[in-house]
Amino acid sequence: MTVTKRTPLPVAEAVAKILKQSTNWNMERVALIHCDNRVLAEDITATHDVPPFDRSPYDGFAIFSNDTKEATENNPVRLKVLETIGAGQIAINEVTSGTAIRIMTGAKIPAGADAVIMLELVKELEDQGGSFIEIKRSVKKNENISFQGEDTKQGILLAEKGTRITPGVIAILATFGYDEVLVFKQPVVGILSTGSELLDVHEELQPGKIRNSNAYMAAAQVRSMGAEVKLYQHRKDDFDSLYQNVKECLNETDIMITTGGVSVGDYDFLPAIYEKLGAEVLFNKIAMRPGSVTTIAVHEGKWLFGLSGNPSACFVGCELFVRPVILSGMKMKKIHCGVVKAILGSDFPKPNPFTRFVRATLIEESGQKIVTPAGLDKSSSVSSLLHANGLIVLPGGTRGWEQGSEVGVLTWNGEGSEWPWDYPLFSKSSAIRTAERQP
Numbered sequence: 235m236t237v238t239k240r241t242p243l244p245v246a247e248a249v250a251k252i253l254k255q256s257t258n259w260n261m262e263r264v265a266l267i268h269c270d271n272r273v274l275a276e277d278i279t280a281t282h283d284v285p286p287f288d289r290s291p292y293d294g295f296a297i298f299s300n301d302t303k304e305a306t307e308n309n310p311v312r313l314k315v316l317e318t319i320g321a322g323q324i325a326i327n328e329v330t331s332g333t334a335i336r337i338m339t340g341a342k343i344p345a346g347a348d349a350v351i352m353l354e355l356v357k358e359l360e361d362q363g364g365s366f367i368e369i370k371r372s373v374k375k376n377e378n379i380s381f382q383g384e385d386t387k388q389g390i391l392l393a394e395k396g397t398r399i400t401p402g403v404i405a406i407l408a409t410f411g412y413d414e415v416l417v418f419k420q421p422v423v424g425i426l427s428t429g430s431e432l433l434d435v436h437e438e439l440q441p442g443k444i445r446n447s448n449a450y451m452a453a454a455q456v457r458s459m460g461a462e463v464k465l466y467q468h469r470k471d472d473f474d475s476l477y478q479n480v481k482e483c484l485n486e487t488d489i490m491i492t493t494g495g496v497s498v499g500d501y502d503f504l505p506a507i508y509e510k511l512g513a514e515v516l517f518n519k520i521a522m523r524p525g526s527v528t529t530i531a532v533h534e535g536k537w538l539f540g541l542s543g544n545p546s547a548c549f550v551g552c553e554l555f556v557r558p559v560i561l562s563g564m565k566m567k568k569i570h571c572g573v574v575k576a577i578l579g580s581d582f583p584k585p586n587p588f589t590r591f592v593r594a595t596l597i598e599e600s601g602q603k604i605v606t607p608a609g610l611d612k613s614s615s616v617s618s619l620l621h622a623n624g625l626i627v628l629p630g631g632t633r634g635w636e637q638g639s640e641v642g643v644l645t646w647n648g649e650g651s652e653w654p655w656d657y658p659l660f661s662k663s664s665a666i667r668t669a670e671r672q673p
């Protein structure tokens with residue numbers, strides 16, 4: 235069998251090719267209590283002011299501030315207490331000069347009152363005439379009042395379609411009465427690991443075999459992106475049965491991830507399976523390491539991601555290419571990994587013919603971001619994923635990088651980024667040729 239020559243595509247072009255396809259997930263209404271981490275499919279506007287009425291921020295007394303104008307330590311002013319109201323209660327009386335209403339935090343300011351004095355600052359007295367308070371200081375008009383609309387004004391756009399629903403967004407939705415929310419459906423991502431060497435996680439090791447880690451890792455990755463996972467039994471490298479498996483899985487999913495079998499080996503059947511399916515292959519070689527053999531295709535509105543079998547390559551392929559597809563279908567803006575600049579914490583002497591994505595730990599020390607490779611830098615490495623919270627991007631065509639260089643880092647735990655990446659991630663301007671380094 236002759237090996238088809240593959241032409242490596244620059245990473246940025248590969249991403250751009252993916253973004254050219256339009257991806258739209260459906261929408262559904264979901265109960266608010268089940269909305270966390272979903273993505274809004276509608277704009278959320280303030281349907282009323284918040285707070286919806288002037289209210290007391292303290293437990294105290296609602297008063298007419300002018301009454302306290304002359305009040306001092308030696309000349310306390312005495313006010314008659316008309317009633318007590320808690321949050322949710324409306325005063326029956328109006329505050330007029332010489333009177334006060336005992337009020338609890340959150341209660342609506344009674345008519346006539348223009349300030350609140352805290353309980354701790356008054357002396358409470360009882361006599362035959364009723365309840366009174368004495369105030370020994372002047373209180374300003376509007377003191378201690380939470381005004382209607384001071385938090386949010388009616389009509390303001392608070393969250394746009396495409397916003398990830400965080401606990402904070404949920405607070406807003408509840409405030410404005412959304413017991414159900416229009417959100418994007420979670421795309422169903424099927425994950426099928428291929429490889430005759432694979433064992434299930436619960437199985438004992440056998441000679442020549444390894445446990446399937448990719449499927450579980452990719453499942454966790456795409457779930458964190460907001461997809462629903464359909465995990466398939468891993469399959470042996472057998473063309474006919476794999477073809478049937480992929481076909482069946484495609485029917486049941488929006489996105490089909492396979493791991494393994496995309497390179498040029500005798501048992502790497504995914505490229506031929508895509509061909510037999512009649513899928514449109516967007517690319518089958520990328521100028522990157524790890525994951526150069528990552529192959530991505532579309533077929534009848536479905537996505538096929540042929541991720542590498544090597545664990546680190548599989549991880550990187552998922553973050554770089556699957557992430558923007560899942561998130562763009564939900565109309566999110568920041569559909570890519572986050573991008574930060576950091577200082578390289580150690581030398582990276584390997585030459586880079588292709589752009590390299592190095593699993594790394596990113597820390598902040600005295601306001602300075604420092605990034606250091608997280609372990610064995612091989613595409614087959616799994617241990618380097620353990621502590622990695624970022625990928626150092628080392629542009630292709632360089633001979634090595636020196637500690638202290640400024641590098642771009644992709645992250646997946648925090649906020650994402652928009653395309654094109656504003657930091658020149660793929661330029662080699664700050665690369666230091668190891669061979670030219672000063673002794």
Ligand SMILES: Nc1nc2c(c(=O)[nH]1)N[C@H]1C(S)=C(S)[C@@H](COP(=O)(O)OP(=O)(O)OC[C@H]3O[C@@H](n4cnc5c(N)ncnc54)[C@H](O)[C@@H]3O)O[C@H]1N2
Pocket residue numbers: 427428429431432444445446447448449493494495496497498499502524525526527541542543544545547613614
């Ligand atoms: N002659 C060439 N050989 C290879 C090339 C090449 O260009 N020419 N590319 C290399 C690169 S780069 C990579 S990356 C790998 C890609 O391999 P495949 O995607 O075809 O994956 P497999 O051959 O099935 O497996 C590779 C490796 O990964 C292990 N593996 C597979 N699946 C899993 C899994 N689910 N969990 C954990 N580990 C898995 C598998 O046992 C192999 O060790 O090809 C190079 N070869």
Ligand code: MOO
Pocket residue numbers: 522523524525526527528542544547613614
């Ligand atoms: O595709 Mo391989 O992971 O570049 O080493």
Ligand SMILES: [Mg+2]
Pocket residue numbers: 494495496497498499501502543
């Ligand atoms: Mg292979």
